[in-house]
Amino acid sequence: MLLRLWNYLHGYVIIIVEGFFVEKFINICMHRQIKLWDIRAQRKGLMTMRMNVKSFKLIRPIARKARCKVRLLKKNGLPFVVNKYRRRKAFFVGAVLFFVLLYILTSFIWSVEITGNEKLQTSELEASLAQNGIGTGVLKYSIDTDRAVSNMMIGIEELSWISIVVRGTKVKVDVRERIEMPTIVPRHIPCDIVAVKDGIIKRIVATEGFEAAGEGDTVQRGQVLISGSIPLKDEKKEHRLVHAMGTVTARTWYEEEAPVILSQTQRIRTGKVINDHSLILFSWELDILQRKNKFADYTVIESRKKLSLGENMVFPIEWVSVKYIEEKLIEATINEEDAKGAAVQAAMEKLSEKIPDTAEIISKNVNYVSDDKKGLIAKVTIECIEDIGRSKQIGGN
Amino acid sequence: MAKANKESVSKGIREKLTEMLELPKESVLDIPKLTIAGNKDMIIENYKGLLEFDSAGIRLGTGMGTIKIRGSGLLIKEMTCDDIVICGAIHSLEFPIVG
Incomplete structure (x- = not known):
């Protein structure tokens, strides 16, 4: 394989040797250090063989000596190909231009991929990246990822970790958000344990401090549950301040409502579709088909395809196809049971955001209330058992 | 004598x-060295000259005399002054009788 490539790069010729004693021709070639390959006997006294271009110039006297006729059958290899195209300047200019353009185009950043953000807005991160000189259309050699990482870590409070990597024409940004730390009162500072939310105390265990509320008491948010100031049994009514500790579990209630929707507009596709295509070069949009949407009710499906080589080499050429699908709106009534189920589902979804993960759900109650304005409303009440205690520095917040 | x-x-x-x-x-x-892989490829080192060649047979001159190779579809894949590589289906190989 390698030898064949070598021969191709150097160029070789296929020749036909004809004569009464072709073997003699071959032997003389060997004597004069001329390498031959692919020697085939076509018939008696006629052989084809291959040799280097340089050797070909030397064989005329050999042929005469061996009394053979030599004909050139084919010239193969890169030198001949290059020779053939030597006069075609535009071809070479084009080839060079291709590589130059490829190099230039791959020197820019054409896409920024942000992953890992949940609460942080992508646009916010993009703006911050842009301040540090990272964005689409920026020369990739000008990017200082280390500086951008440190600037963004300082600039964006919610970030706990960020990585910025330049891969081909793409910038990959991966972030991790900071989980908010609970305020911890240092052990040596006196504190109370207060209620985080309203509830009825189920169990209260104070390992340090004085129980300010008892089991079965209804407490409100902010109320002191375990006091860190223990009254001393003397006349001066002095208090000893301690760092209160303990657990307070309470029954808490969460309520959420959702309307029961009995009728729903359904969208049914009529089957009529308009396809529009456009091409985006850099930021310049070329609308190829120039078709406009004529439908009153419709949905739009847009798909964007970026030209890329593999995953990381993205080019600034984008093909956008937009599909307008016509729809008919049909009012449909829903079975009351299903509608109620859907309303409860919706209310539960809202509740699941409010209820902390550590809370234990002990009962669920659903009420349907009819309202003059809104119609039927599903009210879902959930009873939980959870820890409502939180340390609070005495005199502080 | x-x-x-x-x-x-x-x-x-x-x-x-x-x-x-x-x-x-x-x-x-000054004797030839023959290397044969199955009946397909054959490398002969230290030969003297090619005496006869066609697709059915090859006669090679060596230091110990003439070696005959019979086969079908024979071709010389490569040839330099030191060695020769023969390809094709080799049927038989004949050595000179050396006393």
Whole structure:
């Protein structure tokens, strides 16, 4: 394989040797250090063989000596190909231009991929990246990822970790958000344990401090549950301040409502579709088909395809196809049971955001209330058992 | 006659010497080295000259005489002054009778 490539790069010729004693021709070639390959006997006294271009110039006297006729059958290899195209300047200019353009185009950043953000807005991160000189259309050699990482870590409070990597024409940004730390009162500072939310105390265990509320008491948010100031049994009514500790579990209630929707507009596709295509070069949009949407009710499906080589080499050429699908709106009534189920589902979804993960759900109650304005409303009440205690520095917040 | 005798004696000594010293025989004794992979590829090193070649047979001149190779679809894949690579279906190989 390698030898064949070598021969191709150097160029070789296929020749036909004809004569009464072709073997003699071959032997003389060997004597004069001329390498031959692919020697085939076509018939008696006629052989084809291959040799280097340089050797070909030397064989005329050999042929005469061996009394053979030599004909050139084919010239193969890169030198001949290059020779053939030597006069075609535009071809070479084009080839060079291709590589130059490829190099230039791959020197820019054409896409920024942000992953890992949940609460942080992508646009916010993009703006911050842009301040540090990272964005689409920026020369990739000008990017200082280390500086951008440190600037963004300082600039964006919610970030706990960020990585910025330049891969081909793409910038990959991966972030991790900071989980908010609970305020911890240092052990040596006196504190109370207060209620985080309203509830009825189920169990209260104070390992340090004085129980300010008892089991079965209804407490409100902010109320002191375990006091860190223990009254001393003397006349001066002095208090000893301690760092209160303990657990307070309470029954808490969460309520959420959702309307029961009995009728729903359904969208049914009529089957009529308009396809529009456009091409985006850099930021310049070329609308190829120039078709406009004529439908009153419709949905739009847009798909964007970026030209890329593999995953990381993205080019600034984008093909956008937009599909307008016509729809008919049909009012449909829903079975009351299903509608109620859907309303409860919706209310539960809202509740699941409010209820902390550590809370234990002990009962669920659903009420349907009819309202003059809104119609039927599903009210879902959930009873939980959870820890409502939180340390609070005495005199502080 | 005496000279020929002397020559054969010296040859016998040389052979024994190369065997003793474990030298490559083909270069010291001027005999060909044949390497065959199955019946397809054959490499012959240290040959003297090509005597006859067509797709059904090859006759090679070597230091020990003429070697005949019979087969079908034979071709010389590569040929330099030291070695020759033969391709094709090899049917038989014939060596000269050396006393």
